[in-house]
Amino acid sequence: MIAIIQRVSESAVRIDGELKGEIGLGLMVLLGIEEADDQEDIDWLSKKIVNLRIFGDENGVMNKSLKDIGGELLLISQFTLHASTKKGNRPSYIKAAKPDIAIPLYEGFIQTVEQELGQPIQTGEFGADMKVSLVNDGPVTISIDSKNKK
Structure with missing residues (x-):
C-alpha cells in the first residue's frame, strides 16, 4: 500500500457535484492498493498514519499526531499511485489491485484506521x-509505502 499523506486545515471530496466527505484540521490521505497487499499492510500503515507526529506542539515543533490533536481524516482511494512510468509516456497500472481485491482491502483499511483513531473517518467512493x-x-506532504517498512 502506498499512502500520500497531506496535513490539511480543510479538505473535501465531491462526486457528481455532491459533497461526499469533508474535514477540518487533520489529514487527507490518498491510498493506493496493490495485488500483494494484505492485513499486515493495513495494520502497519493505519497505525503509522494515525501516530505520525506531523502537527505542531506548543513550541511549533512537529511533535503531535493526528490522534494527539483529535484531528480528522479524509481517505481517498487512488490506484494511480501504483503507476509505472518506466516505458513510454502512458503510465501502466499493472501493479494496482483489481477491484475484487482492492475493495475489501480498502474497506478493511477504513475499519482499521477508525479503530486506531477512535473515531469515524470521512471517505471518497x-x-x-x-x-x-x-x-x-x-505544506506538509509525506509518502509512505508499506512495502518499505523494514
Missing part, C-alpha cells in the same frame, strides 16, 4: 470520479 479539494497546511 472507491472507483468514482472524484473532485478532491484541500488546503495543505505547511
Whole structure:
C-alpha cells in the first residue's frame, strides 16, 4: 500500500457535484492498493498514519499526531499511485489491485484506521470520479509505502 499523506486545515471530496466527505484540521490521505497487499499492510500503515507526529506542539515543533490533536481524516482511494512510468509516456497500472481485491482491502483499511483513531473517518467512493479539494497546511506532504517498512 502506498499512502500520500497531506496535513490539511480543510479538505473535501465531491462526486457528481455532491459533497461526499469533508474535514477540518487533520489529514487527507490518498491510498493506493496493490495485488500483494494484505492485513499486515493495513495494520502497519493505519497505525503509522494515525501516530505520525506531523502537527505542531506548543513550541511549533512537529511533535503531535493526528490522534494527539483529535484531528480528522479524509481517505481517498487512488490506484494511480501504483503507476509505472518506466516505458513510454502512458503510465501502466499493472501493479494496482483489481477491484475484487482492492475493495475489501480498502474497506478493511477504513475499519482499521477508525479503530486506531477512535473515531469515524470521512471517505471518497472507491472507483468514482472524484473532485478532491484541500488546503495543505505547511505544506506538509509525506509518502509512505508499506512495502518499505523494514
